Amino acid sequence: MKTKQKIGGGRFEVEMQVCGSGAPLLYLHGAGGLIGMDPFLEELGKDFKVVAPHLPGYGESTGGELIEDVVDACLFYHQLMDDLDMASAHIVGHSMGGMLAAELAALDVHRVKKLVLVCAAGLWLDRHPIPDPFAMDLPDLAAHLFHDPKSPLAQMFSAIPTDPQQLADMYVERTKRLTQASRFLWPIPDRGLKKRIWRIAAPTLVVWGESDRLIPPIYAEEFTSRIRNSRTVTIKEAGHMVMYEQPQAFVKTVGDFLKN
Amino acid sequence: MKFTAFHLMSYPNLPQDFTNKYRSVWVDIPRSLYDPKLGHRIYNDYLDQLEFADRLGFDGIGVNEHHQNAYGLMPSPNIMAAALARRARHANLIVLGNSIALYNPPIRVAEEFAMLDVISGGRLVAGFPVGTAMDTNFCYGEVPATLREKYREAHDLIIRAWTENEVFSFNGKYTKLRYVNLWPRPLQQPHPPIWIPGGGSVETWDFCAEHDYQYSFLSFFGYMAAKKVADGYWETMAKRGKPLNPYSMAFAQGIVVAPTDQQAERDFAEHADYFYNRCLHIHPNFADAPGYRTLNSIRAAMKSGLPAQLKPHYSWKDLVDDGIIIAGSPKTVLERLREAMQTLNCGHLITGIHMGSMPPELVRQSTELLAREVMPHLREMWSEWEDKWSPHPLNETERAEPAAVNFNRDEMQTNGATPSSPTPEGRAAK
Numbered sequence: 218m219k220t221k222q223k224i225g226g227g228r229f230e231v232e233m234q235v236c237g238s239g240a241p242l243l244y245l246h247g248a249g250g251l252i253g254m255d256p257f258l259e260e261l262g263k264d265f266k267v268v269a270p271h272l273p274g275y276g277e278s279t280g281g282e283l284i285e286d287v288v289d290a291c292l293f294y295h296q297l298m299d300d301l302d303m304a305s306a307h308i309v310g311h312s313m314g315g316m317l318a319a320e321l322a323a324l325d326v327h328r329v330k331k332l333v334l335v336c337a338a339g340l341w342l343d344r345h346p347i348p349d350p351f352a353m354d355l356p357d358l359a360a361h362l363f364h365d366p367k368s369p370l371a372q373m374f375s376a377i378p379t380d381p382q383q384l385a386d387m388y389v390e391r392t393k394r395l396t397q398a399s400r401f402l403w404p405i406p407d408r409g410l411k412k413r414i415w416r417i418a419a420p421t422l423v424v425w426g427e428s429d430r431l432i433p434p435i436y437a438e439e440f441t442s443r444i445r446n447s448r449t450v451t452i453k454e455a456g457h458m459v460m461y462e463q464p465q466a467f468v469k470t471v472g473d474f475l476k477n
Numbered sequence: 478m479k480f481t482a483f484h485l486m487s488y489p490n491l492p493q494d495f496t497n498k499y500r501s502v503w504v505d506i507p508r509s510l511y512d513p514k515l516g517h518r519i520y521n522d523y524l525d526q527l528e529f530a531d532r533l534g535f536d537g538i539g540v541n542e543h544h545q546n547a548y549g550l551m552p553s554p555n556i557m558a559a560a561l562a563r564r565a566r567h568a569n570l571i572v573l574g575n576s577i578a579l580y581n582p583p584i585r586v587a588e589e590f591a592m593l594d595v596i597s598g599g600r601l602v603a604g605f606p607v608g609t610a611m612d613t614n615f616c617y618g619e620v621p622a623t624l625r626e627k628y629r630e631a632h633d634l635i636i637r638a639w640t641e642n643e644v645f646s647f648n649g650k651y652t653k654l655r656y657v658n659l660w661p662r663p664l665q666q667p668h669p670p671i672w673i674p675g676g677g678s679v680e681t682w683d684f685c686a687e688h689d690y691q692y693s694f695l696s697f698f699g700y701m702a703a704k705k706v707a708d709g710y711w712e713t714m715a716k717r718g719k720p721l722n723p724y725s726m727a728f729a730q731g732i733v734v735a736p737t738d739q740q741a742e743r744d745f746a747e748h749a750d751y752f753y754n755r756c757l758h759i760h761p762n763f764a765d766a767p768g769y770r771t772l773n774s775i776r777a778a779m780k781s782g783l784p785a786q787l788k789p790h791y792s793w794k795d796l797v798d799d800g801i802i803i804a805g806s807p808k809t810v811l812e813r814l815r816e817a818m819q820t821l822n823c824g825h826l827i828t829g830i831h832m833g834s835m836p837p838e839l840v841r842q843s844t845e846l847l848a849r850e851v852m853p854h855l856r857e858m859w860s861e862w863e864d865k866w867s868p869h870p871l872n873e874t875e876r877a878e879p880a881a882v883n884f885n886r887d888e889m890q891t892n893g894a895t896p897s898s899p900t901p902e903g904r905a906a907k
Binding site: 351391396 | 504614615618620621622623760761762763766767768770772775776779780
């Protein structure tokens with residue numbers, strides 16, 4: 218499952234979750250990163266060869282300092298696909314990963330077979346400002362991310378370790394991840410995607426949690442109105458963390474779209 | 478020992494229920510709480526207070542930069558320094574300072590500091606803080622991951638602009654300039670002394686040591702809590718073989734003086750309470766941004782545990798007993814201040830002369846007692862050391878004097894000396 222691979226002639230060493238077999242599927246995680254318990258990846262692995270790399274700067278992936286902007290990130294994924302012999306792939310991106318997936322699909326039109334944008338960042342509507350996740354403490358963040366902030370899942374997400382060493386480790390890793398995310402999301406999660414998004418040619422599914430309180434579902438419409446071959450599916454009783462909250466509905470929705 | 482009278486210029490009129498009603502004094506504090514008419518009054522009062530400190534013989538008068546908050550009302554400290562430069566004739570202008578990563582291009586800072594240095598006859602101290610996370614990341618939108626790199630680049634550009642005599646090109650990552658050619662250039666050569674305000678990060682000490690800059694530890698939590706930071710700084714200097722010159726460090730300590738200790742509590746307790754319990758009410762998630770501190774600094778901070786200063790509420794007793802403020806009669810203040818500066822091995826005292834909501838007459842009284850009854854007894858401290866971090870102004874005889882102003886409104890009107898009458902009636906008539 219967990220592997221490490223040198224990418225770009227050793228410029229990056231990338232920690233990846235790899236599972237399943239079938240058509241290649243590249244999964245790009247959100248700003249929080251993979252949490253180590255990501256069962257929907259295994260489920261997708263029943264039909265696809267799933268590759269979920271930690272963005273450099275996340276987990277054990279190195280070379281974060283080489284990725285400073287959207288172009289750097291897209292070139293990194295391009296290189297990763299080259300080095301993994303993925304001539305093309307389905308790309309599924311969540312939140313910040315959705316932003317980068319859309320950027321990649323606009324930049325490198327021929328490599329993306331189908332595109333799935335899940336509660337994606339990257340666009341900004343003045344009338345519907347996205348709240349600032351960087352100014353939130355964990356309970357507040359959980360309230361924005363989860364349909365039911367009182368669910369065991371949400372509680373687990375916002376739990377603060379009592380052991381000082383664990384707390385320190387968690388805080389350092391979280392800071393490391395969000396530092397990298399800030400390059401794309403701070404102070405406004407918009408790096409000009411709207412100027413490039415018209416180029417996306419891949420059939421695109423926009424998936425949103427119905428009660429996403431971080432990036433409100435109105436953004437789904439914004440993506441579909443700008444991507445020519447696209448439609449939206451909204452998943453009930455799910456918030457921004459839709460694939461964790463409703464893994465079955467999520468995997469079925471994504472699987473059906475990619476297979477048909 | 479040298480003394481700088483410093484002013485934060487706090488907003489003195491936050492409502493009683495402020496901390497219950499609002500989450501932060503900084504970043505997203507409702508602007509409806511700011512009354513510009515009161516603002517007019519207090520800016521002028523505060524400038525008067527710094528000018529008064531100048532006349533009392535303080536070595537420096539100090540201002541600094543903060544944004545979108547009621548804790549310190551100086552988005553532009555340079556405007557304040559300019560307002561002071563003409564009427565405050567003797568004291569150095571300690572601008573602590575400009576958050577240089579925020580200026581685009583940062584050459585603006587080189588220019589404004591040069592202007593201040595020239596106007597003041599070479600009395601400027603140029604401070605280069607990174608700036609708090611609240612100011613830089615949340616208010617000014619700087620990406621935390623690149624803030625420090627941008628700061629370093631801005632620093633390099635400013636120093637080159639001050640020191641190179643030929644026009645040069647600067648191809649930075651954040652700033653690209655084909656022609657850098659500073660007009661005016663600073664009066665002090667090669668440039669004004671540089672003080673680096675910091676909060677205790679290892680990187681800042683290294684940076685100071687590397688460039689021979691003065692380190693200004695601007696804590697508002699007193700000398701006891703500052704001991705650890707000062708020790709760290711001196712260790713860094715020792716490791717690098719630098720002399721442990723007390724003047725290479727400044728320390729900010731809140732001091733209030735009254736005729737007696739009891740009087741001090743009666744006079745100042747409510748204002749200290751206002752400052753420590755209302756002006757420092759900062760939403761914790763604004764106090765840090767991911768990437769604002771290096772991972773090393775975070776690890777070091779987590780290791781040493783949470784700082785003692787994070788109490789939910791401070792009583793007068795807490796503030797005085799923990800040395801967060803030094804308060805009392807001149808005798809008490811003198812003893813504690815001597816102990817503080819000895820403990821920290823510190824030659825430059827920066828003292829806030831105004832705390833939170835203090836009215837002008839109290840500021841005047843406290844500042845005067847400090848200057849007349851405390852300062853003289855500490856002047857000789859550290860006299861065996863050379864202060865290499867204070868400005869070198871022109872001799873008083875070489876300095877320009879502002880022309881005397883004798884503005885008599887009645888006279889001007891009767892003489893018809895002014896074409897645009899300053900009275901409202903005159904304006905209405907036009």
